Amino acid sequence: MDGVQIVDHPLVQHKLTLMRDKTRSTKGFRQLMNEVxxxxxxxxxxDLELEEIEIETPLTKTRANVIAGKKLVFAPILRAxxxxxxxxxxxxPSARIAHIxxxxxxxxxxAVEYFLKCPEDIADRIVxxxxxxxxxxxxxxxxxxRLKERGATKLRYVCLLAAPEGIERLRGAHPDVPIWTASIDDHLDEAGYIWPGLGDAGDRMFGTR
Structure with a gap:
């Protein structure tokens, strides 16, 4: 799909399969979420841009690459x-955090919004x-x-699983926001759950129902 990158790395796919297993413990699911x-x-x-700077190694001065521009902003949608x-x-570790x-x-x-807190200079950062x-x-x-209303212009969206319906909705509303996902699953059911999916990620991660 245009604007959608499927991350098919073997480790990602292996860990995703472990997470789909309904017998996976809360601890195990949470750990796998962290790793993925x-x-x-x-x-x-x-594809982040790099710039050269001058540094001094234990042996000599040299020029080497670092990430250009301001630090990234990670914007997790609460709670999952x-x-x-x-x-x-x-x-x-130097990334800023926006909570949504x-x-x-x-x-x-x-969608029902109840909280939003962003770095003040979010317009200058990749979110x-x-x-x-x-x-x-x-x-x-x-x-x-909401993030665009706060000034964000460079956004990327990352998820573990995506339904075709969700991709179509997001790409239709925000065609400038590329999507990364580990899998595009088959469909949504009437309750809005992804099939085959892995259930409710938040409930499985926090041990709630």
Missing amino acids: GMLLCYELTR GVGFLDGMLNLV GIYRDHVTLD IVIDPMLATGNTAVAAID
Whole structure:
């Protein structure tokens, strides 16, 4: 699909299969979420711009590459999005954090916002929106709407699983926001769950129902 990158690295696919297993413990699911978050972050940052700086090694002065521009912003959609956050911060510990509190109403499937806190200079940074599941796409669209209202112009969206319906909705509303995902699953059911999916990522990560 245009604007969608499937991360097919063997380690990502292996860990995703482990997470789909309904017998996976809360601890195991949470640990895998952390590990996959780091791997996905590695893939979606591979095209960041570099600039040369002068440094001094123990032997001599030289010029070497560092990431150009201001630090990234990770924007997890609460609550399940925080499952990726520690793994991504292990890879990019200097990143800023924007928290987005949006949940999906289980009856209407509409997005309901309850919290938003962003770095003041978010307009000058690449913002990576994090949510394990791209199902209906309503929550993703609402989150990106809010971030753009705050000035964000360079956004990327990363998820573990995506439904075709969610991709269509997000790409239709925000065609400038590329998507990274480990899998495009078959479809959504009437309750808005991804099939075959892995259930509710937030409930499985936090041990709730």
